[in-house]
Amino acid sequence: ELSERPIKALETGELGFIPERWTKIYLDWMENVRDWCISRQLWWGHQIPAYYCDDCKEMIVATEKPDKCPKCGSSNLTQETDVLDTWFSSGLWPFSTMGWPDLESPDFKKFYPTSVLVTGFDIIFFWVARMVVMGYEFTDKSPFKTVYIHGLIRDEKGQKMSKSKGNTIDPVEIIDRYGSDALRFTLTSLVTYGGQDIKVSDERFEYGRNFANKIWNASKFVLMNLEGVDDSEIDMSALTIADRWILHKYNEAVLEVNKNLESYRFGETAQLLYEFFWNSYCDWYVEIAKTQLNKPDTKSNTQRVLRYVLERTLRLLHPVMPHITEEIWQLIPGKIYKNNAQENELQKLPAKQSSASAFFTPALQSIMLTDFPKHDMGLKDEIAESKLNTAIETIKSLRNIRQAFNIPVSATIQAKIYSEDATAQETFEVVRSYIEIFARVERLSVKLGIPAEIPSQSATTMMGTSLIVVPLAGLIDLDKEIQRQTKKLETLAQEKKGLDSRLSSPKFLESAPKEVVELTKERIKEIEQQTQSIQELLKSLAK
Known part of the structure; x- marks a missing residue:
């Protein structure tokens, strides 16, 4: 009986869980109700309203302490020392703090029922379910409309925090x-x-x-x-x-x-x-x-x-x-x-x-x-967003070229941008000043059409359908850069040789996890792409 309305509340929308998957734990408890031992031997809590006659041993349960035993008439009565389970007391919290049982209390009328309960998944059946049951039983309403469930805070190893383990974090110290x-x-x-x-x-x-x-x-x-x-x-x-x-x-x-x-x-x-x-x-x-x-x-x-x-x-x-x-x-x-x-x-x-x-x-x-x-x-201004985003991406591309070729931050550079369409060209012209200031470009040239041949001794990068070209002569030592890139090629070749050796080994293919084999193949593809890029760069630098 007690669980009927709490279950129906999910169907009517009076109650809902976020994320919804936690509803299952709530329903598991509601649909498989078991007896609940409500007594606890604690120093604090709601003392159980049960009284024992010292003379005839009769037990009396009453909301108010009786004056005498209804069986023998003795006035020698002793109240049960056990208290109600903690969850019984806390289950009353949503309305007991609002003036209940006075349903006309200003606080009760204004604040009950509440809107959202925030709690952890580990006490859905301990606390949440009991609050809903008692809410319907004593107020005819669900104590809240939404139950938001969050995860538990664990230590860095994923273990549950406890004083006995010594892995707790004191928020005051933080x-x-x-x-x-x-x-x-x-x-x-x-x-x-x-x-x-x-x-x-x-x-x-x-x-x-x-x-x-x-x-x-x-x-x-x-x-x-x-x-x-x-x-x-x-x-x-x-x-x-x-x-x-x-x-x-x-x-x-x-x-x-x-x-x-x-x-x-x-x-x-x-x-x-x-x-x-x-x-x-x-x-x-x-x-x-x-x-x-x-x-x-x-x-x-x-x-x-x-x-x-x-x-x-x-x-x-x-x-x-x-x-x-x-x-x-x-x-x-x-x-x-x-x-x-x-x-x-x-x-x-x-x-x-x-x-x-x-x-x-x-x-x-x-x-x-x-x-x-x-x-x-x-x-809302998607046009401005698109144009300044173009400037930002261009600035980032030019900064990446600086970093890749160790061009000093203090040095100004020249840059050329070749665009395939007039709209892109117009955008670059509009944001020219931003690019020149924040990429430290002395002179930015924007042209329509992609050149058939990449200019010699230049660094290049594609941004969408536009080509960015930065002349390197006078900015870096070209001979040293050729040596540096050649060394990169040698390192990549050595790495590829080792990976190819793995893939040619039947023992590796049989014993290695499938994910490792796939990662090895992907790395070989990356090396091949990097090698091709460096080879093209070396051709440009050598001209």
């Missing part, structure tokens, strides 16, 4: 060493939607600490460059391609973050925000903004864009990293993008409180009172 936001961000980023267990070691929290440091340092730079910024909104008619690009990337991040949060994909949310802030905002837009801040015609609007994206990104990060985001948010100048946080909260208060100006002082203005960002179609 906070002292790395910071509370680092702890929160690291653990959030490790959460998987499937509820897999999480392996944790002290060193893993360096990831969160490094990100917190990046947020602080990048914000410090932005705040230093917001000196003299006006309190106006972004002038959307005066945006550069980079401005349009970062606003689009931010807007897409907002869309994905909201989708992830709605579907309980918390780990993906943390990783997405990390990627956006570190790579898109810091590595690219902030660097581009440095050049725009030096120009009188772009400085003011660049400041506004820097401020807007920083402030809104702090809002996105706030649920995961509340302390550092609040601290930085308080330092951002101006009110235009702070969304009137104080006034928003005042409007939600009852009239008798909102009329009291002292209730919310300026000091209580907080990032947590602002609206969470929402996707804005007005910021």
